[in-house]
Amino acid sequence: MIHLNDLTYRLGPRLLFDKATVALPANARVGFVGRNGTGKTTLFRMISGELAPEDGSINYPARARLGRVEQEAPGGPGTLIDFVLEADKERASLLVEAETATDPHRIAEIQTRLVDIGAHSAPARAGTILSGLGFDHAAQQRSLSEFSGGWRMRVALAAVLFATPDLLLLDEPTNYLDLEGTLWLIEYLKTYPATILVISHDRDLLDAVCDHILHLDRAKLTLWKGNYTSFDKQRRELQAIQLKHKKKQDDHRRHLQDFVDRFRAKATKARQAQSRLKMLAKMEPISAMVDSDVLPFFLPSPQKELSPPIIAMESASVGYDERVILSRLSLNISNDDRIGLLGSNGNGKSTFAKLLGGRLKTMSGSLRRSSKMEVGFFAQHQIDDLDANGTPYTHVAPLMVDGTEAKIRARVAQMGFPNVKSNTRVSELSGGEKARLLMGLATFHGPHLLIMDEPTNHLDIDSRAALIEAINEYEGAVILVSHDRYLLEACADRLWLVSGGTVSAFDGDMDEYTKYVLEQAGAEREARRRAEREERGEDAPKADTRNAQDQRTAKREAKKKLDALEDKMAQFQKLMARIDDALAAPDAFTRDTAKATQLSAQRAELERALARVEEEWLALSEELEAV
Numbered sequence: 268m269i270h271l272n273d274l275t276y277r278l279g280p281r282l283l284f285d286k287a288t289v290a291l292p293a294n295a296r297v298g299f300v301g302r303n304g305t306g307k308t309t310l311f312r313m314i315s316g317e318l319a320p321e322d323g324s325i326n327y328p329a330r331a332r333l334g335r336v337e338q339e340a341p342g343g344p345g346t347l348i349d350f351v352l353e354a355d356k357e358r359a360s361l362l363v364e365a366e367t368a369t370d371p372h373r374i375a376e377i378q379t380r381l382v383d384i385g386a387h388s389a390p391a392r393a394g395t396i397l398s399g400l401g402f403d404h405a406a407q408q409r410s411l412s413e414f415s416g417g418w419r420m421r422v423a424l425a426a427v428l429f430a431t432p433d434l435l436l437l438d439e440p441t442n443y444l445d446l447e448g449t450l451w452l453i454e455y456l457k458t459y460p461a462t463i464l465v466i467s468h469d470r471d472l473l474d475a476v477c478d479h480i481l482h483l484d485r486a487k488l489t490l491w492k493g494n495y496t497s498f499d500k501q502r503r504e505l506q507a508i509q510l511k512h513k514k515k516q517d518d519h520r521r522h523l524q525d526f527v528d529r530f531r532a533k534a535t536k537a538r539q540a541q542s543r544l545k546m547l548a549k550m551e552p553i554s555a556m557v558d559s560d561v562l563p564f565f566l567p568s569p570q571k572e573l574s575p576p577i578i579a580m581e582s583a584s585v586g587y588d589e590r591v592i593l594s595r596l597s598l599n600i601s602n603d604d605r606i607g608l609l610g611s612n613g614n615g616k617s618t619f620a621k622l623l624g625g626r627l628k629t630m631s632g633s634l635r636r637s638s639k640m641e642v643g644f645f646a647q648h649q650i651d652d653l654d655a656n657g658t659p660y661t662h663v664a665p666l667m668v669d670g671t672e673a674k675i676r677a678r679v680a681q682m683g684f685p686n687v688k689s690n691t692r693v694s695e696l697s698g699g700e701k702a703r704l705l706m707g708l709a710t711f712h713g714p715h716l717l718i719m720d721e722p723t724n725h726l727d728i729d730s731r732a733a734l735i736e737a738i739n740e741y742e743g744a745v746i747l748v749s750h751d752r753y754l755l756e757a758c759a760d761r762l763w764l765v766s767g768g769t770v771s772a773f774d775g776d777m778d779e780y781t782k783y784v785l786e787q788a789g790a791e792r793e794a795r796r797r798a799e800r801e802e803r804g805e806d807a808p809k810a811d812t813r814n815a816q817d818q819r820t821a822k823r824e825a826k827k828k829l830d831a832l833e834d835k836m837a838q839f840q841k842l843m844a845r846i847d848d849a850l851a852a853p854d855a856f857t858r859d860t861a862k863a864t865q866l867s868a869q870r871a872e873l874e875r876a877l878a879r880v881e882e883e884w885l886a887l888s889e890e891l892e893a894v
Contacts, residue, residue, distance in 0.1 A: 268293040268331070268462045269314070269434060271488065274323035276309065283309055285486035286323065291479070296456065296463045298473040298495060301483035302561075303699035303727045307466045310483070311335065311436050314464075327434060334432030336440070340419035341411055347422050348407040351393040354426035358386045371845045372869035378838060379876045387831060389429075396425045399451035400444070401612060417443045418612075428455065437465040441472060442647075442724045445612040446750045447784050468728045470495055470753050495728075561729040562683040564706065567713040568742035573637045575601045577715055577744060578623060583632035585622045591630060592618045595769045600716070604744045607759030609773060609780055614765045616748050620644075620718050623746060643714035647724050650701045655694040659684040659704050662693075666711050682707035698725030717741065720748045752777050825887055832884045839877040846870045 274287045283306030291297055299307055312318045314325055315335055341350060353359050361377050368374045381387070397407050400421045411419055420443040427435065441449045449472070456463060456476045464481070467473055473480070473495035480491045480498035491498040576599040584594035592615045600606070600623070608616050621627040622634070624644045654662065659679050667675050679689040683703045693701065702725050710717060719738075723731050735757045738745055747759055755762075756777050764773040764780075773780060846866050852858075 268295070269325070269327040269464075271310075272324045272326065274313075274325065274488075275321045276306070276313065276318070277321060278306070278309065282486050284320070284323075284488075287483075287486065287488040288323075289481065289488040289490050291462065291464065291481070291490070294460070294462055295479050296459065296477050297465070297479045297481050297490075298477035299464055299466045299481045299483070300468070300473070300495070300498075300728065303725070303730065304697040305483050306486075307483055308438055311438055311464075311466070314434075314436065331433040332430070333434050333436065334427040334430050335436040336420070336423045336427050336438065340416040341423050341426075342419065344410050344412060346408050346410055347397060347402060347414075347425075348390065348393055350411060350422060351397060351426045351429045352389060354430040355384075355389065356430075358384060358389060361386070371842060371849060372866050375839075375842045375846070375869045375873045378835075378842065379872060382835060382876060382880070393425070393429050396428050396455075397422070399448070399455060400425050401448050421448070431461065433461045435459065435461060435463045435465075437463065437467070439466055439468070439725070441467065441469050441750055442721075444750055446609065446752065446780075447611045447788075449750045449752075450781060450784055451788075468723070468726060468731060469751060470728065561727075561733050562703075564683070564703065564730075564734050564737035565681045566706075566710045566717065566737045566741040568740075569641065569713045569715045571639075572602055572742075573640060573715055577602060577637055577640055579633075579635045580629075581633045583622075583629045583634050585618060585627050585629055587618075587627075591768075593622075593765070593769055594631075596622075596632065596634075598763070598770060600744055600746075602715070602744055603742070605738075605758055605760040606744075606746050607755040607762045608746060608748045608765055608770075609762055610765035615768070615770075616765045617646075617720065619765055619770055620646075620720060620746060620748060623716065624718050637715075640716060641712055641714040643710045643712075643717045644720075645706050645709040645718065645722055646720035647702070649709075650698075650705055653693050653701060653705065655692070657693050658690050659693075660689045662704065662708060663711075666708070699727060699730055702726060703730075714743060716744045716746070718746045718748075721750065722747070723749060723751045723754055829884065829887055832880055832887065835880050836877060836884065839873050839880065843870055843873050843877070846873070 269291045271287060271289050274284045275282075276284045299310075301307055309318065313320055314327075315333060343350075345353075358381070361381055365374070365377045365381070368377060385392075394404070394407060398404075401418075402421070402425075411422060414422070424437075424440055424443070427437075440452060444452060449469070453472055453475045456465070456472075463476070465472070465477070475494075477494050478492070480493065480495055482489045482491060482498065482502070491501060493501070578598075578600040580596045580598050583596040584591050585596070586592040596619075608619065610616055618627065622629070624642045625636070626644075659682065660675065663679050663682070664670075664675050667678065670678075676689055680686070683700075684691070693704070696704065702722070706719075706722065722734060726734060731751070731754065735754060738758045745758065747755060749755055762773040762775070762777075762780065763770050773783075775783070846869060849866055850863060850870075
């Protein structure tokens with residue numbers, strides 16, 4: 268499907284790709300992994316044609332359609348559903364042309380192609396994708412301009428998925444999704460009918476979706492078969508084998524060198540020593556495949572423990588202006604709590620986090636907190652507040668007014684920016700490095716309560732592991748808002764569910780929450796069906812007649828499809844009749860032979876399309892009779 272041949276590319280002084288070569292199989296679901304800043308997004312830009320490699324080539328079928336979510340959030344007055352439908356450029360242009368076409372054979376071409384691409388079922392398919400990403404029917408009819416940047420990025424993702432490109436390029440697609448949206452996306456990608464190349468550090472997605480892993484390391488690309496867990500195991504085994512072989516070779520080299528050193532000066536052994544020198548020169552050194560160490564995260568613990576609970580709520584409510592978002596809040600937080608906040612986006616997780624962080628006040632009820640409590644607040648959107656022209660050093664210096672330059676630089680290095688990195692402009696830092704800097708600033712004074720909103724976005728897998736270790740070593744209380752199931756399972760001792768206008772303890776683990784989410788989705792689908800039945804004036808089905816209800820539903824759906832097929836058949840027959848009338852003229856073939864021949868070909872194509880639709884109609888009729 269796609270071949271990268273001897274690809275070379277530099278970004279300034281850094282060599283990102285050094286004669287990298289790899290071939291991705293057709294219809295493979297490939298996870299693209301590597302450390303932050305190694306060049307994964309750069310490769311996407313080269314595949315898309317935005318950048319040209321210094322050397323080498325990127326080849327894929329000429330007619331293959333590429334799909335990639337643009338980095339800039341879409342906007343405008345159009346509705347969400349219309350934006351997604353417009354992503355299928357062919358369908359959109361054919362529908363426009365169908366309104367004005369007058370030539371019978373062109374009309375036939377348009378209608379045939381619309382049938383082939385399933386144009387009539389497109390709105391339902393677009394609605395399903397948007398619903399899976401968190402937009403209900405009412406939201407789908409609203410304009411893009413009414414939504415925030417994160418929600419609009421979801422719409423951009425929906426549009427790319429709807430277009431069903433032959434090569435789907437996804438760069439951290441779960442960064443703008445909540446856990447519910449991530450679960451839906453995983454299920455959707457499992458059955459995607461074309462090639463996927465996805466940059467992700469979400470282990471659950473890489474394990475559930477991917478059948479290959481593309482690893483970028485030291486400017487080289489290596490394709491591994493299997494999901495991420497399989498890749499990790501295979502690579503560790505290979506590392507162990509290479510280290511073993513390297514040790515054996517090193518021992519052999521030392522043995523040869525010892526012989527040379529001992530007997531080079533002796534005339535009787537000089538020839539043998541020279542022979543061993545030649546052996547050493549010919550021996551290709553085995554390079555050990557050792558991962559570079561990831562810098563640790565430093566989360567300073569509070570210097571003094573407060574009397575528990577550090578926060579106590581009793582029948583509290585919170586919201587904005589006069590609008591209550593959350594109520595009936597009766598919860599306590601202790602010094603060493605590790606709490607994961609669950610719930611779909613829009614239910615009030617951020618509002619609750621702001622309440623805990625002191626950024627919102629209660630509207631009613633009570634909330635008690637220690638006057639000496641320090642709160643550290645990390646949220647991805649705060650990255651935009653960093654001074655793009657500043658450096659890690661200039662961001663830390665104001666927090667250490669009395670510190671010497673040496674002490675300031677030591678603290679900056681402790682945060683993960685040693686040596687020259689401390690003077691690198693923020694605009695030149697990777698997303699993961701910006702997150703590391705922001706996290707260091709948020710926890711600079713050792714807060715008693717650390718609130719982290721999607722802390723693993725833009726972090727590679729090794730950095731996520733380092734963050735998990737730092738959170739577990741941190742001695743204060745932690746509130747985690749994250750779609751990263753691996754992080755929640757590794758760090759959270761308790762789970763709180765934000766749903767139904769309140770926050771309550773969730774009695775279960777992440778597996779049980781996944782089941783809960785799927786059950787909720789099923790209940791919502793049933794509620795939509797019930798509303799549709801009420802609109803049609805149908806009686807609600809009784810509990811003991813579910814099988815009959817399912818049969819009626821299947822029959823109704825089949826009848827709808829039959830009606831649609833009958834409409835297509837009538838349309839095709841009408842077009843064929845118009846062509847027959849044109850060909851029936853006495854001078855049809857003498858006046859314009861080429862056009863008459865073309866009309867005959869169009870009629871034959873219409874006849875074939877009609878036969879296909881008739882076969883589908885017959886099969887569906889049999890199914891309807893069986894129901």
